[in-house]
Amino acid sequence: MNHEPSTIKRMSAEIICVGTELLLGEILNSNVQFLARELAKLGIPHYYESVVGDNIGRVQKVLEMASKRSEIIIFTGGLGPTPDDLTTEAIADFWQTSLAERQEVVADIALKFAKRGRKMTPSNRKQALLPVGAEILPNPTGTAPGMIWQPREGLTILTFPGVPSEMERMWEETAIPYLKSQGWGKEIIYSRMLRFRGIGESALAEKVTALLELKNPTVAPYASLGEVRVRVAAKAKTEKEAIALIDPVAQKIIDRAGLDYFGSDNETLSSVVGELLKKRGETLSVAESCTGGGLGEMLTRVAGSSAYFQGGVIAYHNQVKISLLGVKPEDLAQAGAVSATVAKQMALGIKEKLKTSWGLSITGIAGPGGGTGSKPVGLVYLGLAAPDGQVESFEELLGEERERETIRYISACNALDLLRRQLLN
C-alpha cells in the first residue's frame, strides 16, 4: 500500500546498515525494525533500507544512491575500533572531507576504559576521528560515538554503532531532539499496542472485524509467541489528538476481549501482575522446576518488584523439592515430579516457607529428552496457592514439537497469566 502520494516530492529518510556479519546472516538485523518504527512515530517517511558489507567502495555506492533520493541518511554499524569498521571513513571520503581527532571523544573513551579498570588501546583512538564539520552524536554507554553531519545543504547524515542498546539510547537522547528541532514530528503517527493472551489472532480478529476497516486510526492484529497484539495507530497533529482518535477504538477492542486483554504498550504480564499485587498489598513467591529461575527472572525485570516479590526456590533436582519445599518423597515417587500433586505441594511449600500471600509453581518436561507416552515433552503443571490456603493445579500440554526454550518461556508466561486472572476475579 502506498502511504504517500507519489507525485508530491517530500523529504524522506533512508537507513543503511553496514556489516559483513549481516550479509552472512550471522546476526538478525533488529536495528532496522527499531529505526523504522521510530521514523514512523516522528512522521518521517522512509522508502528504502539497505545492508552492505564492510567495504568502502560498496558503502560509497549505496551512499551515492541514497544521497540522490533521500534527505536524511541513517547509518548503523561500522563505528568500532578495528580496521573493518569503516563507515565514518567511507562517508568522509565520499565528500572528500578530512577526518579530525576530537579531543573530547578521546577523553571520554579513556574515562570509560579507566572506569572499567582497563587501558585504552591505540586502536580506540580511531573512534575519535570524525569529518571536519560534523557534530558528535554522543554514546553514553559505549566507546563509539556517532555523528550528525550535513555534508551539503539539504542532506543530513546520522551514524550509530551497531550494538542495539547503544544505538537505541543515542537515538532517544540525541537524534530525536535533533530531528524535532529540524521540524519533524509535527504530524505524527502515534500508536498503542494492545496485548492479549489466551485467544488466537483469527478469533480476536473476528471479534473486531468491522474495526479492521478503519482508516484513522488503523487497527492491525499480529500474532507472536504466546501472545496476540493489536496495533491501533492514528495520524494527527499532536499526540493528544491521536490519543483522542485511538481511545474509543481501543476501548471497544478491550471490551470485546474481556479477560484475554492484559495490557498495553510496554506493560508485560509481570508488570501487570505486580501492579495488581501492589494494589492489594499482597506478596508472591515462586517455586520453579523446568523453568529453572525464568519465572523469577521475568518478575524481577520490573524495577521495584521487591515491593511484592519475595523470592523463591529453584527446585531443579527432586531432592531440593523435598528439602526446601516440603514435597513428600512418596508423592514424588508415585505421581512423579511432573504431576498435579507435586505442583500443588511446591506452590504451598514456597508460600509457607517465605510467608507470602501467594505461592506460584511450575513443574514440567521442557525436553528435548525426558518425555514418555503418558508424560510427553511439553506437559507442564502449574500450581497456585492462594492467600486463603487453597491450592489449585493446572495442566498444560504445550506440544511435543516445540523447542525447549519455547516450552520454558510459555510455561512462565502461563503461570503469570494464571495469577493475573485469579487476581482479577
Added chain:
Amino acid sequence: MNHEPSTIKRMSAEIICVGTELLLGEILNSNVQFLARELAKLGIPHYYESVVGDNIGRVQKVLEMASKRSEIIIFTGGLGPTPDDLTTEAIADFWQTSLAERQEVVADIALKFAKRGRKMTPSNRKQALLPVGAEILPNPTGTAPGMIWQPREGLTILTFPGVPSEMERMWEETAIPYLKSQGWGKEIIYSRMLRFRGIGESALAEKVTALLELKNPTVAPYASLGEVRVRVAAKAKTEKEAIALIDPVAQKIIDRAGLDYFGSDNETLSSVVGELLKKRGETLSVAESCTGGGLGEMLTRVAGSSAYFQGGVIAYHNQVKISLLGVKPEDLAQAGAVSATVAKQMALGIKEKLKTSWGLSITGIAGPGGGTGSKPVGLVYLGLAAPDGQVESFEELLGEERERETIRYISACNALDLLRRQLLN
C-alpha cells in the same frame, strides 16, 4: 573486511525485500538472514540487501541498480492477491514484458482453496500471472508461486512470497537444485565463531593483528554485549578442506587469548561450565538476589543440565537471605545486602543447604533506583564457594549508566565466567 579480491569481477547475488510493513517496522525481517546464510552455504557472494515499499516506481529503481551490479536477484514479498502486491508486475514492466496467466497455477490455487473448503476469489487469479518466458517456482504450501526468470543473458531473477515458511520450503525444494544446476555450490563458505570474555574487541584484535590480514580464511572480530566474537571463515571446495584451513588459524587465536577464550559456535558460558562440571563429576547450586533467577534460567537452558545443576534460592528479599541461606542479620544490617560479606554467606549457604560441590551467588544493585554514593547502580558482588569450603567474593562495577536488564544479564554471565575460570585453574 573484503571477502573477495575487489579487482576481479565475480558473479554475485543481491536480495530485495518488498513490503511497506517492513519499512514501518511492523515485522522483523528474518527472511534476509535465512537467505544470507543459504547464499553463503552455496558459496554465492552477496554484497547488498535492500528493503523497499509496495510502490512500483521505487521497486523498479532498486531493481535498476541491482541489475547493474548483480547477476542473481532474489525478491521476497509482494506476490499476494491484493492490489499492493506488485513485485511481479514491477519486474515484468521493467523489462517491458507482458504477463500471461498460467493455467497450471490457476488450477493449483483452485485446488488449494477447495482442500481448505474455501472458494477461490477472482483476486487470486492475479497470482497466476507471470512474465512470458519465466519459469514457475512452485509454492507447495501457499497460493503464491514465485518465478525463475532470465530477462536477459547473465541475469537471473528469483521471486518468493514473504511468508518465511513458504519461502524457505520453495528455496530448499526448487531454488537450491536450480542454483546447483547452474554450477553454484561447488565452492562453499564455511565459518567458525570463536567466543571470548574478559577482553575487549580492540585488545583482542591487537593480539591477532597479523591474522586480520589473511585472505583465506578471513578473520573478523565483533563486539556484542559482554562478549567478543571472532569469525574465521574459509572458502573451499568441501567442508573438510575449509576446516583444514580454519583449524590452525583458530588455534593460534585461541592460544593467544588464553583463558579469555571460552567456546566456539553454539557453545555458551552455561554449556561450557556444564561440560567442565560433568567432567569433574561435580554439582552446582545458585543463590540469586538482583538477577532474580536469571542465572538459574541460563544454566537450565542447557538440555541435560540436571546432571550437575541442583537448583537454588532466589533471595530477593533480605528475609529470604536469612531464612533460606543462613545469612547473618547483623551482617545484612552492617555490611548491607550488597556486600562481599553477604555474597560469601549466600554462596556458602546455598552450597551447604543443597549439598553441592560449588555454590555461586550474586547480589547487586540493578537499578534504576537504589544506588547511593558509596554503592552505585551497577555495583555487584559475586560469591563462589568451592568444594574445599573456601569462599571468595568478587566486586564488579558494571556502570551506573547501564540499563537494569543489561546489569542483570552481565552479572549472570560474569558469575558463570568466574566459575568457568575456577574450573579451569
